[in-house]
Amino acid sequence: MVPEADWTLVNNEPTDSADSATEVFRAYPEADVFPDATTAELPTELSETNVFDGDDFETALLDQSTRDDDLDRTGTSPVVLSIRDLSRSFGDTVAVDGIDLEVREGSFYGIVGPNGAGKTTTLSMITGLLRPDSGHITVHGIDVWENPDKAKRAIGVLPDRLRLFDRLTGAQLLYYSGVLRGLDGATVRSRVKDLAAAFGLEDALNRLVTDYSAGMTKKVALACAMIHSPRLLVLDEPFESVDPVSAANVIEILQKYVAHGGTVVLSSHGMDLIQRVCDHVAIVVNGQVLAAGAVDDVRGSGTLEDRFVELAGGRKAAEGMEWLHSFSD
Numbered sequence: 001m002v003p004e005a006d007w008t009l010v011n012n013e014p015t016d017s018a019d020s021a022t023e024v025f026r027a028y029p030e031a032d033v034f035p036d037a038t039t040a041e042l043p044t045e046l047s048e049t050n051v052f053d054g055d056d057f058e059t060a061l062l063d064q065s066t067r068d069d070d071l072d073r074t075g076t077s078p079v080v081l082s083i084r085d086l087s088r089s090f091g092d093t094v095a096v097d098g099i100d101l102e103v104r105e106g107s108f109y110g111i112v113g114p115n116g117a118g119k120t121t122t123l124s125m126i127t128g129l130l131r132p133d134s135g136h137i138t139v140h141g142i143d144v145w146e147n148p149d150k151a152k153r154a155i156g157v158l159p160d161r162l163r164l165f166d167r168l169t170g171a172q173l174l175y176y177s178g179v180l181r182g183l184d185g186a187t188v189r190s191r192v193k194d195l196a197a198a199f200g201l202e203d204a205l206n207r208l209v210t211d212y213s214a215g216m217t218k219k220v221a222l223a224c225a226m227i228h229s230p231r232l233l234v235l236d237e238p239f240e241s242v243d244p245v246s247a248a249n250v251i252e253i254l255q256k257y258v259a260h261g262g263t264v265v266l267s268s269h270g271m272d273l274i275q276r277v278c279d280h281v282a283i284v285v286n287g288q289v290l291a292a293g294a295v296d297d298v299r300g301s302g303t304l305e306d307r308f309v310e311l312a313g314g315r316k317a318a319e320g321m322e323w324l325h326s327f328s329d
């Protein structure tokens with residue numbers, strides 16, 4: 001049996017469907033994980049389902065009735081995410097210091113900054129995972145901290161330091177993510193198969209997530225973030241550990257998503273990637289936004305990396321490390 005506490009930990013998004021946590025294990029029994037279960041195989045109802053019948057993953061991800069395919073991408077689209085005067089400290093450490101940001105529908109918005117700049121702290125507050133000391137965050141006009149249940153329905157999250165239920169198989173984890181988001185079982189099964197194909201995880205679906213490589217874990221977590229086709233995806237370093245082919249697949253999926261009115265906010269240390277993929281960027285240093293806007297405006301005549309290094313205080317000369325060159329043997 002699965003301990004009750006395991007479910008209550010994550011069950012902050014009640015589903016109104018008939019599905020329940022129990023059904024997850026009826027659909028995806030895994031004898032190695034749950035001794036009471038009898039089958040270690042992925043159920044035939046999933047493997048035999050023809051899911052590529054017009055409702056494939058991309059369609060599902062983009063299936064948002066209120067989206068406007070003719071979205072005005074010139075900066076007059078509706079504001080999806082608004083951050084006002086956001087601050088958060090940990091003891092004497094000011095992690096986020098009065099951040100203001102506005103992200104519009106259909107944006108591919110990058111947040112960059114040096115280590116410890118406050119990116120993860122900011123993203124955690126946006127997604128309702130970390131309470132701000134002050135400030136306001138709204139998603140589609142809904143205050144994330146005054147109305148968290150409603151706001152979270154619109155958000156898909158890839159958090160920092162993936163705390164996944166990694167004693168589930170990939171299929172179980174994805175199924176669980178889908179039913180917790182209120183999707184019916186058939187839809188979840190269909191999307192699980194589409195997501196596995198999109199992320200190259202088909203052969204791993206029946207393995208425990210704890211046995212996944214770092215990149216595979218990142219990909220299954222990304223898939224979990226997308227399964228309910230949220231209006232806003234908030235992704236903390238989504239490409240870290242992900243191989244170039246998989247990253248290119250993920251980028252293509254995300255580009256189609258934003259082209260249809262979805263919105264992506266991601267943090268990354270990959271300046272080339274941000275410059276190539278994002279239309280907007282914010283450079284965060286010491287908990288403050290030092291530059292924000294269209295990528296071309298922020299980088300000016302140089303590269304985004306040049307601008308980043310300039311705002312982050314320039315490169316440090318590697319002095320005082322001569323001992324490293326006097327080898328011990």
Ligand SMILES: Nc1ncnc2c1ncn2[C@@H]1O[C@H](COP(=O)(O)OP(=O)(O)OP(=O)(O)O)[C@@H](O)[C@H]1O
Nearest residue numbers: 090093094095113114115116117118119120121122
């Ligand atoms: N739970 C915590 N307790 C104490 N200090 C914290 C905590 N979380 C973050 N900090 C501190 O807040 C600051 C910002 O951290 P944060 O993780 O937001 O930075 P980051 O920009 O995401 O860094 P990185 O690029 O290295 O991931 C750092 O000084 C960090 O040590």
